[in-house]
Amino acid sequence: MDQMDRLMVVEVEIGSLSTADSPRTTGVDQEHVAALAVVQTPLPPITVHRPSMRVIDGLHRLRAAELRGQRKIAVRYFDGGDADAFVLAVESNVTHGLPLTTADRKRAAGRIIASHPQWSDRMIASVSGIAPGTVADIRRRAPGGRTGEESRIGHDGRVRPINGAEGRRLASELIAQNPGLSLRQVARVASISPETVRDVRNRMMRGEDPVPRRGRQASHEVRVEPPRLGRGPSAVPDRDAAQDRAEAVKRLKADPALRFSEIGRTLLRLLNLHTISMEEWDQIIDKVPPHCRGVVAYLASESAEMWTEVAVRVQSKVAETA
Incomplete structure (x- = not known):
């Protein structure tokens, strides 16, 4: 237009x-x-x-x-x-x-x-x-x-198939091989939307199949064992993951390089927000007023994407100094 x-x-x-x-x-x-x-x-x-x-x-x-x-x-x-x-x-x-x-x-x-x-x-x-x-x-x-639709044009101008089962499977493989990739990076390769990539990643973290049941039925394919994220043979329970995050932030708080600089303290405050468990998040989510849910969902989605980009960029600096 x-x-x-x-x-x-x-x-x-x-x-x-x-x-x-x-x-x-x-x-x-x-x-x-x-x-x-x-x-x-x-x-x-x-x-x-x-x-x-x-x-x-x-x-x-x-x-x-x-x-x-x-x-x-x-x-x-x-x-x-x-x-x-x-x-x-x-x-x-x-x-x-x-x-x-x-x-x-x-x-x-x-x-x-x-x-x-x-x-x-x-x-x-x-x-x-x-x-x-x-x-x-x-x-x-x-x-x-x-009826008759096979693909649609997304908000980013890219054409994607309506049945994204194959794209979801490819995304799950990419995430399992390189968890540091951003949602947009995976989306570009798998030809699915960043929101679909986020859903795939969340399903993998819960140990679920990256393709929903209806997607498996639509593609007439049998269920395969999904790749899992986390340590060991199965995904890490959320409570343990929250405790791990809290411990990691606690160690960072003890580092003088972060504690005694304004930027470092800002980073610690931001990281500390993500040490709560999913159970605590559930309590917060339940209290979000109905008329605010759309905005909160949008901001949460954007924040998740931003943190993924931060992770990729920090990890690249780790590689540079290795």
Whole structure:
């Protein structure tokens, strides 16, 4: 959707614009319009689909301009097709301004699934502002479901197979051979998403098959003994792993090179956060308010990815000095 000139702004007659086909089915919020109408500074330009002159983003700003008695309004044009114009409308009204209702987001996701069936659930979720699992549910209920689909385009632009059983197995082998690889490094080689790699790694840590049962059934392959992470013939119980982490951090705290430098103390504080057990994490997770869970999950995912990158970079320095 790079078909919008983000720099050129033109003045357009308000009467020439259409407000049809908006993802906002509840209509205009008059209080929001009134609040915008009294703003003294110029409001940002609205976005308009040039072929149809339909307002993509800025309906409330348009109504505020009308309330002020303006005849013209600042516009940026988008020259893409109708389907892409709708996607841009949804994305714009999720990321700023008066947000779409949950019902509107789900309805929009259903329409995007129909117009862009090749997009992954995560890609559509990022545009519509709902969870990937919700998108998957909407897709399953849609006419035709997943019939005939073999691959989808992910949020990173890469095409990946829907049945990632083989990718999961390859990822498990890579992780077992080199646990220091980052999620993205494994994802690139195995042609699966970083989130799928994280799930594979977590399954291996629990001693489970990296391919879920439904994935094994879909690929018509027999179960194989999964690679395991940890010491000895089976995965290390979480309680022992937490104790090991705590002991390692305790040893680091005794090192003057870390204790007596600001950077060292910062590192120790960060590492100390990860010495609690999964049982303690379960207690924390249970107390996360429902309306905060999405943000917490996102931040936890990003933090895990960051720590994996840190591990790889520190390990590379170990190799340099070895």
